[in-house]
Each structure stands twice: as structure tokens, then as C-alpha cells.
Amino acid sequence: MWRRVASVSHLTFAQKSIVNKDVCKLKFWEAFSTGIPRKEKGTFQRDKTPFITFVLGGPGSGKGTQCMKIVENFGFTHLSAGDILRREIASNSADGTMILDTIKEGKIVPSELTVKLIQKEMESSDNYKFLIDGFPRSEDNRIAFEQIIGAEPDIVLFFDCPEDEMMKRVLNRNQGRVDDNIDTIKKRLKVFSALNLPVVKYYLERGKLYKINAVGTVDEIYKQVYPLFAQFNFEQQV
Numbered sequence: 157m158w159r160r161v162a163s164v165s166h167l168t169f170a171q172k173s174i175v176n177k178d179v180c181k182l183k184f185w186e187a188f189s190t191g192i193p194r195k196e197k198g199t200f201q202r203d204k205t206p207f208i209t210f211v212l213g214g215p216g217s218g219k220g221t222q223c224m225k226i227v228e229n230f231g232f233t234h235l236s237a238g239d240i241l242r243r244e245i246a247s248n249s250a251d252g253t254m255i256l257d258t259i260k261e262g263k264i265v266p267s268e269l270t271v272k273l274i275q276k277e278m279e280s281s282d283n284y285k286f287l288i289d290g291f292p293r294s295e296d297n298r299i300a301f302e303q304i305i306g307a308e309p310d311i312v313l314f315f316d317c318p319e320d321e322m323m324k325r326v327l328n329r330n331q332g333r334v335d336d337n338i339d340t341i342k343k344r345l346k347v348f349s350a351l352n353l354p355v356v357k358y359y360l361e362r363g364k365l366y367k368i369n370a371v372g373t374v375d376e377i378y379k380q381v382y383p384l385f386a387q388f389n390f391e392q393q394v
């Protein structure tokens with residue numbers, strides 16, 4: 157398994173917060189083997205090392221909306237962990253009822269299950285650029301991803317949004333979701349503070365976190381996001 161280590165970690169958080177094209181001239185394709193043995197299954201045996209972006213933020217902070225724009229401009233494959241879990245419910249799989257109950261309660265689905273579903277999506281994709289949206293939601297999720305996938309994210313986006321704004325957006329989302337109601341959103345916000353913020357802190361301390369002010373119009377927010385990806389000169393960039 158190839159693990160990317162030539163990450164942005166040599167940049168300070170302040171540099172990353174105001175990143176511009178001159179700041180980062182990264183040799184991003186300098187990856188090397190960590191000595192983790194190649195597995196027959198569950199690894200990426202493609203000629204390109206995967207570029208993994210975790211997209212974090214509370215419920216309604218705009219993760220999915222911004223991911224769609226990143227996909228359009230930079231050719232990423234968007235893997236929304238929530239969408240993957242909802243598809244699992246819809247497929248009537250053995251875990252469907254448990255996942256549905258967990259989502260209704262605003263809790264977090266067992267890590268191994270979520271990671272295996274994400275893994276399946278990554279392995280069936282021909283792309284090497286992944287936006288993993290809404291995951292990891294806890295330290296347990298994060299560790300499970302590292303252990304099962306054997307990789308770490310290259311960068312982590314964090315959409316920082318006040319709770320009242322997130323609540324307003326979720327209650328107006330209108331996608332028929334079982335968890336977009338006042339009771340569940342209150343629980344989700346508590347889970348977010350207790351379990352997801354420690355993950356944000358973890359990546360901040362490792363110099364991988366890009367904090368985005370998630371208040372404003374979609375385009376205003378994307379103006380902060382675009383340069384973070386533009387610096388890497390991806391082939392499909394438009």
C-alpha cells in the first residue's frame with residue numbers, strides 16, 4: 157500500500173488559511189512505501205496514488221454543496237458517507253434497519269461498517285481523487301479508516317458554521333431526510349461537538365486542516381475553497 161506522506165504538513169495553519177498559488181509549490185506526487193505490505197484486497201493498485209480529501213463540518217454547514225463544485229472544477233469523485241449509508245438502507249441490506257435507527261437518533265454508525273462501504277466505493281472507482289464528505293465523524297471513525305484503508309487524508313476541509321445557521325439550513329433542506337427535524341438536529345449538533353470536533357483538532361495539530369468560513373453565499377464560500385485545490389494543478393482542472 158502506498159501512503160502519501162508528502163503532504164502539506166510543512167505549511168503553517170496561518171499559511172493554509174490564506175493559501176494562494178505562491179504559497180504551495182508542493183511535490184505532491186512524492187509518495188513512498190511505508191513498508192505496509194501490499195494486500196490482495198483493499199488496496200489501490202493503480203498507477204496513481206490516491207489523493208484523499210476529508211470534508212468535515214456540522215450538519216448543514218454546506219459540505220455537500222461545496223463538494224459538488226469541487227467535483228465540477230477538479231474532477232474528484234464525491235463520496236458522501238451519509239449518502240452511502242442511505243443507499244445501504246434503500247438496498248434493504250442486513251444492516252439497513254440498524255443504520256436507519258442510528259441516523260434517526262443522530263448517532264454514528266459503527267466505524268467498520270462505514271469504512272468498508274467507503275472502501276468498496278473507492279475500489280470500484282477509476283478515479284484517484286476522492287472527496288470523502290461527512291467522514292470521519294469521530295476519532296473511532298478516523299482510526300478505523302487508517303487501519304482498514306491504510307491511508308491518511310492529504311488534506312482536510314472544515315466548514316466552520318454557527319449552530320443557528322446550520323439548524324436553519326437543515327430545517328429548510330427539504331430533501332425528505334429522516335434526520336432533518338428539530339429533535340434529531342439537536343442531537344446531531346451535540347454529537348458533532350463531542351465526537352467530530354476532536355477529529356478537526358487532530359488534523360489541525362497535524363497541519364492538514366483548512367478551515368473555511370461557511371457563512372455567506374455558496375459562491376463566497378467557494379472562493380475560499382477553490383484556491384486550496386487549484387494549488388495542486390490537477391490534470392482535469394478547468
Ligand SMILES: Nc1ncnc2c1ncn2[C@@H]1O[C@H](COP(=O)(O)OP(=O)(O)O)[C@@H](O)[C@H]1O
Binds near residue numbers: 213214372374
Ligand atoms: N452558503 C449557503 N447559504 C445558504 N444555504 C446553503 C449554503 N450552502 C448550502 N446551503 C443549503 O443548506 C442546506 C444544507 O447544505 P448541505 O450542502 O446539504 O450541507 P451538509 O452536507 O454540510 O449537511 C441545503 O439545503 C443547501 O442548499
Ligand SMILES: O=c1ccn([C@@H]2O[C@H](COP(=O)(O)OP(=O)(O)O)[C@@H](O)[C@H]2O)c(=O)[nH]1
Binds near residue numbers: 239
Ligand atoms: O460517517 C458517517 C456519516 C454519516 N453517518 C450518519 O448519517 C447521518 C447523516 O450524515 P450526512 O453526512 O448525510 O449529514 P450532513 O452532515 O450532510 O447533514 C449522520 O448524522 C449519522 O447518523 C454516520 O453514522 N457515519
Ligand SMILES: [Mg+2]
Binds near residue numbers: 220236
Ligand atoms: Mg451532506
